[in-house]
Amino acid sequence: MAYLEVTLKVLNENRSAAAEIYTKYKEPFLKQIKGAQTKDLLIRDEDVQVLHGFASVDDANAYLKSDLFNQDVVVGLAPLLAAEPEIRIYNVA
Template sequence: MVYLQITLRVDPADRPAAAAVYEKYKQPFLGTVDGATGKELLVRGEDVQVLHGFRSAADARAYLDSELFTKDVVGELAPLLRAEPDIRLYDTV
């Protein structure tokens, strides 16, 4: 199991819009992305995180290069971001 964690710096006023992007693309992610096993939205005081589950690191990397991520998700989130997203990949042991 591999986790892809994307941390987004979003103003509190823009968080409902960011959550709407998450909801809009959750099912397409789970239904069409190879190796996708789950997706969760984590909201903290200082940021918003999206935690994606994958069967392998190769599946996670392929998603980061996919049109769903680069065009759709990033395209809709870009106006809401205060900084570049922090993207991390974690492998379970």
């Protein structure tokens, strides 16, 4: 198993719009992306994180190259971000 963590700096006034993007693409992510297992939204005062669970690191890397990620999620979130997202992939031992 692997996790893809995307940390987003989103101003408070844009958080509901960012949450709508998360909700809109959660089901397509789980149904269409190879190896996708979970997707959770984690909210803190300083940032928002989207934690994606995958069957493998290769599946997580493939998602980052997918049209769903690059043409839908990234395009939708771009105007809401206060900084570049931080992206990390973790392999579960």
